[in-house]
Amino acid sequence: MRIVHFLLGLFAYIFFNVVFIYFICFLVNFKVPKSIDAPMTDINLFQSVAIDLVLILIFAIHHSLTPRAFFKKWIQKYIPWHLERSVYVMISSALLSLIMWQWRPVTIEFWRIEGSSYSITIYFLFIIGSLSSLAASFHIDHYDLFGVRQVYCYLRNVSYPTPEYNEKGLYRLVRHPIMLGTLMALWLTPVMTAGHFLFSISMSFYIFVGTLLEERDLLSSFGHSYKDYQRRVPMIIPFIKIRRLINND
Numbered sequence: 001m002r003i004v005h006f007l008l009g010l011f012a013y014i015f016f017n018v019v020f021i022y023f024i025c026f027l028v029n030f031k032v033p034k035s036i037d038a039p040m041t042d043i044n045l046f047q048s049v050a051i052d053l054v055l056i057l058i059f060a061i062h063h064s065l066t067p068r069a070f071f072k073k074w075i076q077k078y079i080p081w082h083l084e085r086s087v088y089v090m091i092s093s094a095l096l097s098l099i100m101w102q103w104r105p106v107t108i109e110f111w112r113i114e115g116s117s118y119s120i121t122i123y124f125l126f127i128i129g130s131l132s133s134l135a136a137s138f139h140i141d142h143y144d145l146f147g148v149r150q151v152y153c154y155l156r157n158v159s160y161p162t163p164e165y166n167e168k169g170l171y172r173l174v175r176h177p178i179m180l181g182t183l184m185a186l187w188l189t190p191v192m193t194a195g196h197f198l199f200s201i202s203m204s205f206y207i208f209v210g211t212l213l214e215e216r217d218l219l220s221s222f223g224h225s226y227k228d229y230q231r232r233v234p235m236i237i238p239f240i241k242i243r244r245l246i247n248n249d
């Protein structure tokens with residue numbers, strides 16, 4: 001059973017990486033069967049927007065609800081603690097796959113930046129943002145974040161080390177560099193269609209709300225040390241400190 005659980009966690013990790021790579025290509029319409037602006041025939045504008053919003057809402061609800069402590073406590077009645085994170089990663093990857101599969105493009109253009117040098121610069125920054133999200137995960141505990149460490153500890157029958165609070169790498173610049181990189185990937189495009197804009201603005205709103213919820217969890221876990229971190233380091237935008245919108249006392 002231990003090896004089965006480990007393989008399940010490993011599959012969740014591999015599944016995420018495949019979906020992540022496809023998602024990056026999806027956003028920039030780069031050689032994938034279905035991309036964010038891939039033309040479709042016989043689609044209704046209002047129906048398309050409604051479907052897209054429902055897909056994003058399902059994804060956002062899952063991401064905002066399942067990481068909360070009360071939900072983890074409940075779900076661990078049915079799923080072993082060491083598989084909880086892997087199941088979360090699998091469902092998240094599946095929901096993102098669902099969005100990309102069922103996405104209805106709205107190809108009305110909001111902006112188009114002409115000129116090869118400008119386009120190359122935008123794509124370069126897009127790649128920087130995408131890679132920075134991945135790099136930031138290694139500045140904390142990449143394998144813990146995606147559930148691999150949990151199933152590995154279970155496989156080896158060793159104690160699971162509780163994640164510790166730390167400030168490394170990009171976490172010295174902002175408190176949520178993964179979200180910063182994601183925002184860069186969402187918005188950095190030389191051609192912004194209405195569908196892409198809808199996706200970007202909706203996911204940005206989810207990121208803002210989800211980050212506030214995560215801040216509460218981190219304060220609850222790390223207390224004064226995290227409150228001091230909040231005072232010193234911006235939340236998402238480098239060099240810009242925004243007053244907290246939640247009561248941390």
